[in-house]
Amino acid sequence: MNEILFAEIYYICVAIMLILGFKTYRSMIKNTQKVSFLAVVFLHILYFQTNLVRMTNTQNLFLNEMSFLFFSLCTFSWFNYIQTMLEVRYEKKTQTLIALIPLIVSVVLLLVNTLNGCLIYIDHNGNFQEGPLYLLYVLINDFYYFVGAYQAYVYSCRANNYQQKKSYQILGIYMAVIMIVGTLQDIFRSIPIFCVGTSLSILIVYISLEEQMISIDPLTQLNNRNRMEQYLFECMRNADVNMYLLVLDVDKFKQINDTYGHAQGDLALKSIANCLKEACIEKSDFIARYGGDEFVIVYKGNDVEGLCQRIHMYIQQLSFPFDLDVSIGCAPYQSGLRKWNDWFIVADKQLYQEKKKLKDR
Incomplete structure (x- = not known):
């Protein structure tokens, strides 16, 4: 793909997220939903940054592992954002631990990768190759997207009013979209599908959140x-x-x-x-x-x-x-x-x- 076009797409995506991050920071006081959303935006900026450097310097194994790490943190942040939007509360510590298991496994795989190259390794020609556990790593991170989309669907069916149902459906759709574009990125590696897809998803979710806040009465949490x-x-x-x-x-x-x-x-x-x-x-x-x-x-x-x-x-x-x-x-x-x-x-x-x-x- 044309490097100039890729650079333009990349900087547009980062600029969008910086603007959304700044707006979120200005209004995130005592608002768990916006704090979670800000975490998603911040981690995606870090992921895109390391991903770009990794593509321009394919010999650096450390940058590749950092990119994988930020990707795992992004998936968990999206999952956590869904939990705060749905107001899901973990009543026991074991439930919190279960929710963290995929993230912990991903981090362990990255640590083990430095020893045996189970995720990615450099071949004799100096190119990166997928390790035997690469697919497992992708499926573990997709688990967060799948569970988040499923939860949003279940809560939309249980919603007591039209506005809640619509909001939950929007969240579920975009969790599914991010999972799909992530899979497409693995197929078409030379095209920054994940970069564009996640950025647009973040933008649309933010607009939906702002629309919801405009249409909700702050005192009673009913429609205004x-x-x-x-x-x-x-x-x-x-x-x-x-x-x-x-x-x-x-x-x-x-x-x-x-x-x-x-x-x-x-x-x-x-x-x-x-x-x-x-x-x-x-x-x-x-x-x-x-x-x-x-x-x-x-x-x-x-x-x-x-x-x-x-x-x-x-x-x-x-x-x-x-x-x-x-x-x-x-x-x-x-x-x-x-x-x-x-x-x-x-x-x-x-x-x-x-x-x-x-x-x-």
């Missing part, structure tokens, strides 16, 4: 108003008749804030958000915080009354020094509606009627 408007627009376009729009408002929330403080009010909103997640047992249900003490649910099912009853029951069971409940306005989807805002107005009017009944009591 921007995401709600987008989802309602998609619902109107699909025109599914069996849909209900629920608009919820916390009863006497201003009084709760004035009497018990905003900290208790925020805690109440978080608890209500968790109740809504538990009550919405259908995977197609969409939950969002519209703003303040208002929430929105798009229900695609046949028992909307049962859903409302579950919501009231779960919220009334919360332990707070004050009574906590919500008023609910519900509007079924009608084919005559042209804009999602029209659908929302109908549900909001029903909510207003419920609030009026509450005041008259």
